[in-house]
Amino acid sequence: MKKIPDKEILLFRTCLVNVEYPGVESSTKYLFDRIGVEYHVDERQSCCTGLGHYYDLFDQLSTTALAARNFHIAADSGHHNIATMCSTCYAILKKSAKLLNENDEVREKINGIFHDAGLQKMEYERGTVDPRNSIFHVAEILFNKREDIAPLVKVDFSDLKIASHHACHYCKVHYKDTIGGVADPNLLDELLKACGVETIGWYDHKRVTCGAGFRQRFTNNETSLEVTG
Template identity: 60%
Template sequence: MKEIPDKNILLFRSCLVSVEYPGVESSTKFVFDKLGIDYAISEKQTCCTGLGYYSDVFNQIDTSAIGARNFRIARELGRPNLVMMCATCYAINKKSVKLLNKRDDLRQHINQLFDENGLGHLKYEKDDLKPTENIFHVVDILYNKIDEIPDKIKYDLSDYTIATHHGCHYCKVHYEDTVGGVRDPKVLDELVEACGCATIGWYDHKRATCGTGFRQRYSNPDLSFTATADKMNAIEDEDVDILVHLCPNCHIQFDRYQHLIGEREGRKFKAIHLNIAQFIALAMGGDLDKVIGAKAHTTPIDSIIKELREVKK
């Protein structure tokens, strides 16, 4: 397994997390604090360009230039380990590092742009960061601390039927770097199990997309929601109470549109949707409003979790 850091971390803020589910960020901080993980956030960090990049608004040069700027800021802060709360931030930033290290022409072009705009101090040098040593998703960091999680658990969530959704941009972009592999992804299942809960494991459509496809949600909604319905029907068939995932875009697709897709399918879907950081934070005793951010959810968390039972120790 790749070496995973627990210090000198720059927690990379996500547009979708901040706007849609701020509880993912507060939950991540809560869990990191509980596990003694050294991290910081920088106001200088900017967007990864994910929504624009995958909608063909930003090209690879623009995206790599913005990445290079963020990478230099991380180095200047002495926090070269960038940790993403969003699977798209993870996929894009890792790709940008790979390209900047491999493509001398791209790196030189971007550095020239920095020079021409008075940003020479942000120039990216080859191997300033390395894709497998400095770019991570939150799940990587949590998995590295999996043996420490059980001692921090306050609430017993084992009575709920739980399934996981691992997300395309974590599992299907950088195959070789995915913790636990991609054919039957289990990193989320194992983190849930560390909280004292079982998951249903493999189920029909476990590896399938959430259906978002970024612009597909708007340009081809029927195709998008058909893919989402496949997943929702599958978890409803398994009587799932909680779907745990790791990407805010997946979160939006499942949580915001569940009721509409239920009407489309003529079926009432009951599952609630939690990011893995929210799930662990909840199990560790995080406040539903101040930490988990329950009020930002469209499908009410308390429609399933009506009371929390403390773990007997």
């Protein structure tokens, strides 16, 4: 299993979380503070472009260039481990890091853009960010600290029947990095179990999309809502 850090973490802010569910960010900070996770939020950080990228508004080069800029900010802040609250940010950043490390043409183009803009300090050096060991989902950080979370539980949910649903962009994009498997994902199940909550485990639609599918959400809204239903 990949090594999951609890310090030197850049808590990556996300457009969807901040706009639609801001309580996710405040709750994450609250939990991190309680369980001893050292993190930093940087105002210089920009959007990952995920929503626009999957809607074909941002091409891969632009998305990867912005990721390179965010990687520089993480390193400059002394918080080289990046934790995202959004599974789309997670998938986007990992793919961008992989491209920057493995595709010389992409890396040289982006570094050329930085150079021409007078931003030589942001130029990316191959291997600066390890997609597997530098970029994490917040749920992974919490999973790693689940024994520290358990004593903090104040509400008994044991009488509820709870089904977990894992995000596609966490489970289905970078299979080898997914904690808890992809055929029957159980990262959230195990995290809940540590908090005294038993889930129903497997059910027929556990791996089915939530229906969002960004492009579908806007162009085929009725279909998207039907899948969600």
